[in-house]
Amino acid sequence: MTRDELTAVLEKKGMTEIIELIEDAENGHLEELELAPSLGLLRDDELNKAVLAYLEEQGVTIIYVNEDDE
Template identity: 60%
Template sequence: MTKEQLIRELQEKGMTEMLELIEDAETGHLQELELVESIGLVYGRELNEALLNVLKELGVTLIYVTEEDE
């Protein structure tokens, strides 16, 4: 899924918070993101992988934590 396709799908689903993450990554305001790998950011494996890939392409470092760490 391209970045444009991902943005369109997020817009259609009303996922403004995820769109803001992409915008913050584009402007350099988001450099690191902590998340629990087993949970991800959004529901749906394909959409979640696409979002994480776009964030990585934009230079965001993903830091995976365990559920016990949180």
């Protein structure tokens, strides 16, 4: 999915915070993103994968945190 396609879908769904994350990554203001593996970033699995892949292409390191309550 291209950046334009990605942002169009996100805009349609009202996900402005995710668009801001993308813009931050493109401008070098986002280096790492911590996520719980079971939650991801978005509820839509396909869109989640596309956004995470795009962020990684922009140099963002995705860090999956331990979900244990220890």
